[in-house]
Amino acid sequence: MTNDLDTPTPTVSVLGLGPMGSALAQALLSAGTTTTVWNRTESKARPLEHAGAVIAPDAAAAVAASDLVITCLRDHASTRELLDEVPPEALAGRTVVVFASSTPGEARRTQEWAETRGIDLLIGAIMVPTPVIGTPDALILYSGRQDLLEAARSTLEVLAPRSPFVGTDPGMASVLDTAMLEVFFTGMTAFLHAAAVVTANGLSAADFVPWANSMLDILPDTFRGLAADTDRGEYPGNEDNLAMELSALTHMVETSRDAGVDPGLPTLMRDLAREAVERGHGADGWSRIVEVLRESS
Ligand SMILES: NC(=O)c1ccc[n+]([C@@H]2O[C@H](COP(=O)([O-])OP(=O)(O)OC[C@H]3O[C@@H](n4cnc5c(N)ncnc54)[C@H](OP(=O)(O)O)[C@@H]3O)[C@@H](O)[C@H]2O)c1
Structure with missing residues (x-):
């Protein structure tokens, strides 16, 4: 697989391994992507380890391990809280893609939060249930930073071949x-x-x-x-x-x-x-x- 990110075969970390985060990680692993995973409750990471993922000991290590960092937590507030604990040097040079249910206002807050910290962050809204992730029917909407979507597109399309950019307003996906x-x-x-x-x-x-x-x-x-x-x-x-x-x-x-x-x-x-x-x-x-x-x- 080739990619427009810095390396020809980007590495990906997935933080948050509820049903959706686990499905995202599994799709990446099935496509042969080097994938690191982390979850607050570590037991949920074990099945992915058997599928070839590396389990990071903490969120900072998970972020530091990859070019592309995907978060799939319950909501934007817990995502910001988690990333606030990650040292800025671990986040530098990474693209962070936030998948979490949100209001448009919350998504805009997350984008502003990222800008004040110099984090390259893209907002995504997953529009299909877990079994559809990684299939031709999968649809994920993206808004905010189109440059980040295009740079990571070939990796993100592993998750959803239908990955349209819907607007520069970061709240538009929501x-x-x-x-x-x-x-x-x-x-x-x-x-x-x-x-x-x-x-x-x-x-x-x-x-x-x-x-x-x-x-x-x-x-x-x-x-x-x-x-x-x-x-x-x-x-x-x-x-x-x-x-x-x-x-x-x-x-x-x-x-x-x-x-x-x-x-x-x-x-x-x-x-x-x-x-x-x-x-x-x-x-x-x-x-x-x-x-x-x-x-x-
Ligand atoms: N499942 C679907 O079909 C579906 C479809 C579209 C969109 N989505 C969206 O995808 C997101 C994830 O959904 P999900 O289905 O995977 O189930 P979920 O139950 O919302 O997943 C929760 C995940 O967030 C983590 N988490 C929650 N609060 C946290 C905190 N304060 N710090 C660190 N981790 C925290 C949980 O960790 P623990 O395991 O430690 O609790 C778990 O990994 C949600 O926003 C959901 O709306 C889901």
Whole structure:
């Protein structure tokens, strides 16, 4: 493997060996990368030692061992805390890639923290579960220092062949991470709510899957339409309108109650539609809801 970092075959250290850190280290080892690992609880490093990793005695030694340092701790605060204990000379000349769940504000704080210490640091957001790491489907978003991503790209693509740079704002990877997860969690929760309603009415959840998926087929075009309206700031109701949708959502709340299922989720959507209608937007399309959300914040 060749790489644009200083050495033709860069060495990599992985600090933090929860399920994700272990998957990252395993993918590097499988690609033949010289990999050093460290974890606060050392027992989690043992399986990787059997796979060929070197276990460092402490975080400073792990950082000093490699050109590229990957941290995969619970959050940014614990990552900064850990790296604060590493002597600056161990960090000098290293590229540090931080993978941790974060708010955009926390990611920006970590970037500022690194700049004040002269640390070359790149922020990444892992968008796939552990079994997908190292496969063609793996996706990791990067933001902040594009120069660091490009210099380490061939090594980082071992983890995720899809490794786009999403912006110089260090918080952008987290902005997209949280926004994409919102779509995912909302979809999963909507499915479970609907499954509770259909199972209360005698259908199995499995039998409902094809019906649910037929709605998913509509979503890509729907998202494009909603995005166009949102970016234009115009919310035409030519094909659908909020007055009609309010009626459908009211039925959804009643059906949920009748099934003995918590109506919170459809009630939230009904109340958004009701608010828009009460503000005089009953003839607008569903995209008008973005304004209600902005104004209610
Ligand atoms: N698992 C996934 O599918 C997935 C997917 C996408 C993104 N992520 C992100 O990846 C990151 C790691 O997740 P994970 O699944 O590996 O599980 P995790 O349980 O969040 O991993 C925690 C890791 O952080 C370490 N840690 C926590 N606080 C520490 C501290 N103060 N000092 C030193 N080490 C500390 C733990 O060490 P100990 O072992 O000693 O406790 C452990 O190695 C998270 O930010 C998560 O959101 C995970």
